[in-house]
Amino acid sequence: MTGSPTDGDTVRRIALAWRELRRGAVGATLRTHLVGPDGPPLEQAQLDALDILVTERDGWRMSEFAVALRVDPSTATRAVSRLERHGLAERVTGARDRRIVMARATPAGRQMMARITKRRALGMERLLASFDADERQQFADYLDRFVASIDELIDDLDRKRDA
Incomplete structure (x- = not known):
């Protein structure tokens, strides 16, 4: 590899592409497509939370869920609360220890994530077609x-x- 990893136009191009990928308008438009026109208005954080609730395992302690999301526990709790309001997640107490609260996806959350996963795959196929x-x-x-x-x-x- 030649040159510094922070040299020149290539780094600027990558930084601009990174910015475009993170921009709100692009993200909001894609989220609307993924969730569907009749779906709830979910932010990226809630979609990430639902994805982990559905794909990783059935039931998370909130502290472990926060680690999986790479956020602080209060942020994970807010994400689950928003998903609960839309009927996509629920909190249940532990079977052996009622002090433990677990978050998990509801059947509606699993169905929504299945639709999102299908739409995401179709979108990626189109993006990568070239x-x-x-x-x-x-x-x-x-x-x-x-x-x-x-x-x-x-x-x-x-x-x-x-x-």
């Missing part, structure tokens, strides 16, 4: 590395903050 198989694999590899780099940066920043 890439050949090797390019898609390479793109996925680059994204995996990019996410790992973000995780490492956050861990480093957290360690420095806590030091």
Whole structure:
């Protein structure tokens, strides 16, 4: 690899692309498409929460759920509360220890996530149609590395903050 990882136009292009991916208008438009025109007005945080409730396991202690979402517990609690208001999640007490509160997706939440997953797959097929198989694999590899780099940066920043 030549040059510094922070050199030049390439980094600016990546930063601009990153900004565009995070922009509210793009995200809101895609969320509306994924949820459907008659679906509840969910923010990205609630969609992420529902996705984890449905795909990871059935039932989460709120503290563990916050770790899975990479947010503080109060943020996870708010996400579950909003999903509950739309009938997509519920809180139940533990069978053995009634002090434990678990969050889980409702059948309606599972059905919505199945529709979202199908729409997301169709959207990704369309987005990646101009890439050949090797390019898609390479793109996925680059994204995996990019996410790992973000995780490492956050861990480093957290360690420095806590030091």
